[in-house]
Amino acid sequence: MARQEEAPGRGWGSRIRHLAGSLNNRKTGYMTLFGFSSGLPYALLLGTLTAWLTDAKVDLETMGVISLIGLAYAFKFLWSPMLDRLSIPGLVRIGRRKQWIVSAQILLGIMLIGMAQMDPNAAIGLFSLFAGVGALASATQDVVIDAWRVDVADEEATLDTLSTVFQLGYRAAVLVGGALSLFMADAWGWMPVYTLMGVILLVVGFASLFAPDSEAAAVVAGAPEVLRQPGQLNPKIRAAALGLVGTFWAVSLGIVFYYMIASLALDKADRPDSASFIKVQGPIIVLATVVIPAIIAAVLARMQANGRHVLDHPEPARTLADRAMDHGYRALILPLIDIMGRLGWAAVLVLALVLSYRLTDTIWGSFASPFYLDELGYTKSEMAVASKFFGVGALMLGVALGGVMMATVGRMATMTLGAITAALTNLLYADLSTGGTVMAATARATGFTWAVEHFGGDERMAKLMLAIGGENIAGGLAGAALVAYLSSITSKGYSAVQYALLSSLTFLVGTLGRGALGKMIETQGYYAVFLFTTALGGIAVVLCVLEWMRGSRGERAA
Known part of the structure; x- marks a missing residue:
């Protein structure tokens, strides 16, 4: 089993030294690289790609059809058993997990470079095929990277540390594949951008050849x-x-x-x-x-x-x-x-926690843009600065904070705090929906407004950035803890299938509930919705406490 005990008796100084040793581990460096290679194609194929298609004057209906490549990520668990047991002829000598990771990264690089050579309007069918193959390769890579993290974790490169640096690498890639790619496309056009991103993945694939791999004994x-x-x-x-x-x-x-x-x-x-x-x-x-x-x-x-x-x-x-x-x-x-x-019987508690833990984020996430643009009246540029740049920075800060907390106070304590803050930060948006009086006062009192004004912003921008920053720090902390928790309840012998199933469940209820939430926004407004999502977050808090108690009893019994 992949779970590592949280060593409650270890002193703070010892824990900090242990964390420093983990960060200096070779496995940790490759986990960061794998996080980057996981986040980059996701950003390019499911986010930035729509901007390219918009520039190419592709109609919205066709864009909607192309966006179906995202189903590869939602249902990746369906082919995860194959990845856990089968080998690629001629490549198995690379390593049990690396044969799939390296192959997926190289295939992704080829697909992105191929897409870069096409005009989406002139060859939309072939373009969509390349994007679809890329999404399948990306989802496959995610399954195997998640399994690799569970397989190679040990007492020095712990699951908590590996989960944290994976998230940091992933978020850095989202920034590169998202906001930075948009700026580069404005200056150079789309062909150089996607060519460069493809070359980066090819280089990552070559570097991955030298990563440590799981031991054969695990299978x-x-x-x-x-x-x-x-x-x-x-x-x-x-x-x-x-x-x-x-x-x-x-x-x-x-x-x-x-x-x-x-x-x-x-x-x-x-x-x-x-x-x-x-x-x-x-x-x-x-x-x-x-x-x-x-x-x-x-x-x-x-x-x-x-x-x-x-x-x-x-x-x-x-x-x-x-x-x-x-x-x-x-x-x-x-x-x-x-x-x-x-x-x-604890499986009932674990599955309930997995289904509900990120509910407050996933259920309203797709309504963020209309909330910023239509409800609050911010421009697209203002939203990009607040959400894509400042927000991603805050998210990475939250991930780092989560990693430090897991190393010092323990995984379940961090996870519980993540559930509490993820729920309560919905109240920041509730305040914005009624004018943002509290956010504006807080920004002034902390000097945040002064800092934003020195970079060309104003109080109106400061309160938006403060709300987004607060939510993203909480989300980063909760996300890092959740990845570590999911990894801890999977076995090394079956890591690909088990983690793929569990991670798919984390977004299930939120995705299915968006239709009902959209209707609630139309009938009751955003303020009522944010109070509702705050209350929903309380479910995860209660379940975290119960799971924390269950884990503590198990450790005492052991």
Whole structure:
């Protein structure tokens, strides 16, 4: 198991020295690099790309269809079992995880350079294909990098430190791929920008060849021959479970691919509605890929623990079908059995926490731009300065603060504080929605207004920057703690599948709830919405405290 104890008895001086040693570790440096390589394509393909398409005069309907490449990130867990178990012919010698990381980075570099040579209007089909392949490569890279972090963590390069520097690298890449790329495009045009970004990823891919990799010993769990030994579940039971879960996952993949293909229909009237898909099909996909398989895994774990339907003598695989079933079972079912078996009934608490922890951020995030522009009346340039530059800096400060706090006061203490501040900072926006009296007074009292005015701003800009800064510091702190927490509850033998599933769940409820929140904004206004999201954040606070108590009891028992 990847979890590291928080060593409550260690003194502050010792903890600070340990943190300094972690930051000087080779693994930490590569984790920062991997964070950068993870954030850069995400920013370029899902954010900056729309600015390029706008400049190219591509119509909004087509832009909406191209944006469907973002589904690769939402459903990356569907192909994560393959990444955990399969190797690329000829590249496995690079390393178990590195073979996928390096391949994805090189493929991303090639896709970005290829896109740079195209005119989106003249070759929109090929352009979209390159962007789609890039998104798949980027999502695949994310799965394997998350698994790499869990695999290589040790007593010196701890999960908390690796999670923090990953976030710092990721946020730096978002700044480079977002705001900096926009400025460069204004000066040079889009071709040089995307070419440069592609070259950067190719260089990163070469540098990744020299990164440490996970040990082969991490993958021995659930080897096919072990599944046929006494005490293991009967092959017929395992085959039935694999058939059920495999069918559910296949149906989910079919739904996603059908939606993507249908959205490319030439007749716009035949294209499915994105909001309806997320609202109707989203819960079905989650039930089919997470909830039902988790229940099946829990039943199987209970069966084996109680000695029911298990082998009392070795039963070797005799046919190709037997061997295929064993491989499918260890790739798809064993990761779920492992996590359900370890957590037991606590899995309900853990899943509830994962689903709710970032709810206050994700549910209203897509309404930030209309709030700044339409409700508050700021210009796009003012929003860019406050959100993209100052906001990203505040976010990175929050991530760094989270890393220091995890090293000094512990992971769950940091996570609980992150949940509290993430909820309360919604009140900063509630104040802005009613005129920003408190924000303006606070900015004046702290000298923040004076500093902003010396850089050409005014009090109106200062109160916006203060609110965004406060929320982003809280978000950075909470984000760093969440990545470390998710990593801590995954096993090294199944890290790719387990982390991909858990990380996908963190944005699920917020994404599905945006339609209802949009209606609430229309009927009740932003002030009521921010009070509501603050209250929602209280759920995560309560669950954090309960999980903190559970973890403390487990450590005392150990």
